[in-house]
Amino acid sequence: MKKVFIVPALAAALFLAACGGGENNSTSHEHEETAASSTPAETPAASVPGIENVQVTSHIELQASDDMRFDKDLFKVKAGEKVKLTLKNVGEQPIESMGHNAVVLDQGTDVAAFGGEAFKAKDDEYIPSTFASSIIAHTKLLGPGQTDEIEFTLPKAGVYEFICSFPGHWGTMQGKIVAE
Ligand SMILES: [Cu+2]
Incomplete structure (x- = not known):
């Protein structure tokens, strides 16, 4: 089960790194994409x-x-x-x-x-x-x-x-x- 949680954690870390520097000008669109791609999805x-x-x-x-x-x-x-x-x-x-x-x-x-x-x-x-x-x-x-x-x-x-x-x-x- 641990692996399941490593992926979102990594994604979150990468996201934080990408947003590092604390700019407030990243768009909400980018945030949405990150959230969607880091959520383990059930098979459609x-x-x-x-x-x-x-x-x-x-x-x-x-x-x-x-x-x-x-x-x-x-x-x-x-x-x-x-x-x-x-x-x-x-x-x-x-x-x-x-x-x-x-x-x-x-x-x-x-x-x-x-x-x-x-x-x-x-x-x-x-x-x-x-x-x-x-x-x-x-x-x-x-x-x-x-x-x-x-x-x-x-x-x-x-x-x-x-x-x-x-x-x-x-x-x-x-x-x-x-x-x-
Ligand atoms: Cu059988």
Whole structure:
């Protein structure tokens, strides 16, 4: 987390250096630009490739397979409205070696760090309590042929990642839900 704060601090220091000498004639326009560029921004929806071709839905339907993939990885929903997510494990391998779930993460969650913690949470179906506040919703861990359905609401516009948190899966089993 420290790095997150170093960047604005540096920007502020540079800004102060640039404004050194105490002149009062720097314009307010310059101040605005500095403030904007030093604020860590959430990923704007427009920056997600292919999102312009995705229709808004209130029902996310996902399949997970033995090749460690979801069949889809990009969805668009309405912020503040209830969304249903259905996950089906269409694989054949046993849950112990190839279980799947779908975990919807809050904006800005460090997915790699989450995956690392999930690895250690076998007794909780790989849902790490250390990241409880980053989890919007999650399905059960599913074995072959099993299906689970959950409902949740994405609180505000932006980009939310979803992953399978079974050990080693998040690298290939991840996608984005864009709320608008
Ligand atoms: Cu998986």
